Amino acid sequence: MFISLKPSKTEECNFTEWSIDTRSRSKLVEVIAYLYLRQEENAQRVINALEPRWRVSKGKVAENVVRKLTAPHAKDINLLRSGNDKEKEQAQNRINTSIIHRDGLLFQHISWVVARTSIPTGYMTSPHVRQADKGFDGFIIELDGEKKGINRITLCEDKASAKPRQLISSSVWPDVEAIRRGERDDEILADLLTLLKSIPDINAEAAVDEVLWEEARAFRVAVATGENRRKSGEFHHIVAGFKAVAGGSLQSRTAGVLPFDDVRVGLAHLASDVMAKVKEITGV
Template identity: 30%
Template sequence: MPILLTAFSVQKEWEGCTWSVPSIDELANAIAIIAVGQSLHVEKILHVAGLAANPTTSGAVKGALKLLSSGNIIHRDGWMFQVMSWLAAQLRTPGALMNTPQMIRADKGLDGLQVSIDGTGKVTAVVLFEDKATTNPRSTVTAKVWPEFKEFETGENEHLITAEVTSLLTGARHPNPQDAVADIMWAQARRYRVSITDEQSTDQSQARLFKGYADTVPGVVQRRRAEVFEVTGLRAWMDGLAALAITKAQAIPIK
């Protein structure tokens, strides 16, 4: 299991989980496989024990090594954390319709996206992800995450969501993706998920970290999701994860 999810126990204004990593080896393996472009295969690996990476090309491995050894450590860590966020979402909602981790820095406000549809093909929820690997979690939430969510609440970036949702529905072979998107009641469908690093994840630290969430995103609690990866010495820990993922990528068979 690359990531273990433990549900928050007492929070009433948002839902969420604390992440831990029971096996850094498994996490590094998943990151390496995604880095060579096999994210869909990782979905199977998460739920079927014993599966390994498919053979890849030398060019794909070269690209993965570049991604994992970027000169900009913050960007490298940000990408790996987005992968962790995607893995956590896959584990929490197996089979959910969501975009795959991006191989470059994500567009503004679209670190990740999850779409729920009902039995008639109607879109019932669109969850927007904000993923932040940071050593300053509270200031990042107030200065970067809340403003992003406020922009989406006003509908300012609705065209970005529309394009992403249409692409997801098309990829899932929805019979009428354009009609489904046109029929979305955005005010009711929009939901949010902030995932962030912190040195602790207690009832008290969560309350401080996500203070103001309900003011930023009003409405029912299901509109607000919060995730915390509890880690001490973030940059050093990410250095170790990247080094191990590089070793895993180099070990993937070349076809």
């Protein structure tokens, strides 16, 4: 549904190549639009093939969403054309940054949809609201059969990059190593408790007290990139070193790559379609 997952074998992790299903692309756009509008229930209704419920968009939520989906901004484009040398340089830097931030946030929403549809019984954090937000890109909690204890806590890292291997090596792997050293346990605990407290009929603190980090913790790395990063028909090299930095069993390491002919162009087209859907939903 929406995004197809093609598994392939590697000792590094459970690896899948993602592809957007052209037949249901419009529904994917609708799900993402509702997520950006902070209407997660309506996003889930679209996933479940149910009609979304009409909700009034509060304040300037819709306008803010449109702004976040827009890159580059008209002011910087104009400066790039008519400004002096310094203004052009500054405008180009802002243009590059705005595209990176737009694509990163958009891909977090795509990754959420994949997680939601592939782990339907899991509980997960919503995509970030702010662009370039610090910290984890998401949590997925899977409970035991009685829904009283925690079976797995998956920490998610989502990246959209034209040079993903460099980004993974310089940013993601150091984060994973820091987590394994316990340097971010307080952050994990805070976010974990917040998510658990939203789940009915579970004693959040008791569940956390009983869980063993090393046994329950898992990592999920998702990347959007270009087809030019494919090697020997695969993208496995992008997550080389996953096993060494994350440790644990194979089942505790998951990775996915969503390739576009050109990652920036592909995400720009998707952002434009999501923006149009946001405007249709809200009437802005």
